[in-house]
Amino acid sequence: MPSKASPPITIDAVYAAPGYLFRRMQQIAVSIFMEECKAFDLTPVQYAALIAIHTHPGIDATRLSAVIAFDRSTLGSVIERLQAKDYVERKPAPEDKRIKLLYLTKPGVAILREIIPAVERAQARMLEPLKPADRKTLMGLMSQLVDLNNEASRVPLRAEDALEHLGKTG
Template sequence: MKKARSPVDLDALPGFHIRRLQQIAVALFLQETEAHGITPVQYAALQTVHDTPGLDQRSLARTIGFDTSTIAGVVDRLEARGWVRRNASPTDRRVRLLTITDEGAALLGAVLPDMLRAQTRMLAPLPAAERTEFMRMLRVLVTANNELSRAPSDAA
């Protein structure tokens, strides 16, 4: 069967490769951290709560670039596993402030070498001299296009 000619070459589209790289990044993360049972999103949320104790869910979502409805489920799972705790805000009873538990902090310490190994594996195909430049260009693209996201990040 002869393949029809298309006016679009997927291989020339940055979005196609970015989507594939995201799939690869998640696969590598899950391979390396399998023993800990944590996802990349859960890791980002847990690390952010660790770094910013008392952060509310809405701010957590904005910090890591997730919509508020999705982050609620992420926090539910982190809380169910005993890794974070929700506490009522002293100034607004409707707001829940997040703190990491001792178990959550221990998990972060345990998962760190595996998470870093996943990051190293992701960049391994690039020559060492090009890895810093690739990361710089990635940050430029994310920062410049942040407001186009369905869930813009405050960190960008």
């Protein structure tokens, strides 16, 4: 019985690895989200962006990327798509010509209200196979882990810091 020698090079080791389980669960989560929300033609990322802009009207793209933890580079095209659907509008900031401020349009606010029940269903379905107590345990541990690992991936600002200049809307 080898106690700690070289681990076996087998796919079974991968199945039990955290990285594999996180990737797989993310796939499943997106799939469930898309299924519940297919009537609305919004991706999880686009949904998160809408919510964040609703919470912080007038936020700029860089701060938005910190608030929902995704890449500045990617965010541009996400916003473009939301603009094309007429859910978001961009206004130049008067005091800083570099910045474009983001606001929800009326249709943007409307779709948000409509989609929320579907999103709630999706979130519930992701955890449905677990017993209620286990769901709570899992979410608690995931929250801790994401929080404590926050600096591990490129997020230029912590969400709280990102909002210092805004009026703390919300």
